[in-house]
Amino acid sequence: xxxxxxxxxxxxxxxxxxPPPSPACPAxxxxxxxxxxxxxxxxxxxxxxLSTNTSTLWLRYNFITVLGPRSFPPLPALRLLxxxxxxxxxxxxxxxxxxxxxxxxxxxxxxxxxxTPETFLPLTSLATLNLGSNRLGELxxxxxxxxxxxxxxxxxxxxxxxxxxxxxxxxxxxxxxxxVREKTLLLCRVPEQLNKYPVxxxxxxxxxxxxxxxxxxxxxxxxxxxxxxxxxxxxxxxxFLGSLVxxxxxxxxxxxxxxxx
Numbered sequence: 001x002x003x004x005x006x007x008x009x010x011x012x013x014x015x016x017x018x019p020p021p022s023p024a025c026p027a028x029x030x031x032x033x034x035x036x037x038x039x040x041x042x043x044x045x046x047x048x049x050l051s052t053n054t055s056t057l058w059l060r061y062n063f064i065t066v067l068g069p070r071s072f073p074p075l076p077a078l079r080l081l082x083x084x085x086x087x088x089x090x091x092x093x094x095x096x097x098x099x100x101x102x103x104x105x106x107x108x109x110x111x112x113x114x115x116t117p118e119t120f121l122p123l124t125s126l127a128t129l130n131l132g133s134n135r136l137g138e139l140x141x142x143x144x145x146x147x148x149x150x151x152x153x154x155x156x157x158x159x160x161x162x163x164x165x166x167x168x169x170x171x172x173x174x175x176x177x178x179x180v181r182e183k184t185l186l187l188c189r190v191p192e193q194l195n196k197y198p199v200x201x202x203x204x205x206x207x208x209x210x211x212x213x214x215x216x217x218x219x220x221x222x223x224x225x226x227x228x229x230x231x232x233x234x235x236x237x238x239x240f241l242g243s244l245v246x247x248x249x250x251x252x253x254x255x256x257x258x259x260x261x
Contacts, residue, residue, distance in 0.1 A: 024049050034077070038062070046071050053077055061085045065111075067095035074098040082106040084130070093118040101125055108132040108154070117142035130154040132182070137161040137190070141172035144179070156185030162194045162202075164210035170202055 025031035026047035029038040034055040038047060043062040050057070055077050064086040071092075078099055088110035096102075102123050112134040120126070126147050131139075136158040144153055153176075160166060173180055177200075180186075186199040 024051065026050065048073055050075060056080045057082070059083050059086070063087055065089050067091045069094040070097055071095045072098055076101055078102055080104045083110070085109045088112055091115065091119050095119065097122050099123060103149075104128040106130040108134070110134050112136060115139065115143050117146040119143075120146040123147060125149055128152040128154075131158070132185075133157040135159060138165050139169050141168050144172065144176070150179060152181050153179050154181050156182040158186075159189035160186065160199055161190045162188035162197065162199065163191070164207065166199070167207050167210050170199065170207070173200060 025036065026038060026049050028041040028043060029036050029047060031037070031051075034053060035058075036047075036050060036054050036056070037058045039058045039060040039062070041062060043059065044064060046059065046064070046067070050073055052073075052075060054075055057075070057078060057080070060082050061084075064083065065088060067083075067088065067090070069092050072095075075098060078101060081099065081102055081104070084106045085108075088107065089112065091107075091112070093116055096119060100122055103125055105123065105126055105128070108130045109132070112131070113136060115131075115136070117140065120129075120143060123146075127149050129144070129147065129150060129152070132154045133156070136155070138161055139155070144150055173183075173186075177183070180200075183200050184198060188194040188197045188199060
């Protein structure tokens with residue numbers, strides 16, 4: 001029995017009339033080529049059914065509070081991600097895996113108070129990071145330091161704690177002024193006497209009372225080696241002094257006995 005075959009020209013015509021299906025668009029979002037807009041949709045988590053061709057993703061004005069491990073599907077073409085105006089309080093250290101091509105990240109107008117450098121390590125191409133209008137009282141320099149291509153950092157409208165703990169960040173900002181935008185809006189909130197004082201207005205003399213308390217591994221090794229030896233030496237020294245005292249009292253007792261009639 002002969003197999004039924006479709007002539008070549010007919011097959012070509014069918015393929016032209018029935019193009020391959022387009023990538024799925026999340027039900028709550030609006031999609032156009034390369035762009036997905038999920039703004040103002042009441043979302044509490046990142047939609048997972050995103051096309052790998054997505055280059056721009058808008059997630060503004062939603063109710064996302066936490067970005068857990070691998071919150072995003074692999075998006076190798078994503079260049080811009082906006083999570084502004086959500087309720088973000090926590091970003092897991094593995095939340096941004098798979099976003100290595102990202103160039104602009106907007107996390108402004110959230111509730112972030114703590115950020116770790118590990119969170120940003122996957123973003124090797126990030127050029128712009130917006131952390132404005134959060135609840136950051138301090139920020140480790142390791143966060144911007146984890147971004148080798150960083151060109152613009154926005155930190156305005158955060159309640160900065162201007163104590164000795166801000167010294168490492170102040171040093172980074174002082175050496176990277178060209179990367180810090182809206183510098184005049186970096187204002188102290190604590191202590192009260194420095195409320196609304198510009199962070200960038202501090203000088204070296206402002207931190208004279210702050211002493212580095214961190215110890216290098218070499219210091220710990222030195223203490224580990226010297227500590228036991230000094231302890232043993234102190235025992236021997238105390239034993240030696242005790243022996244001298246006992247010997248001295250013994251001599252006095254013997255001399256006193258010989259003097260008796």
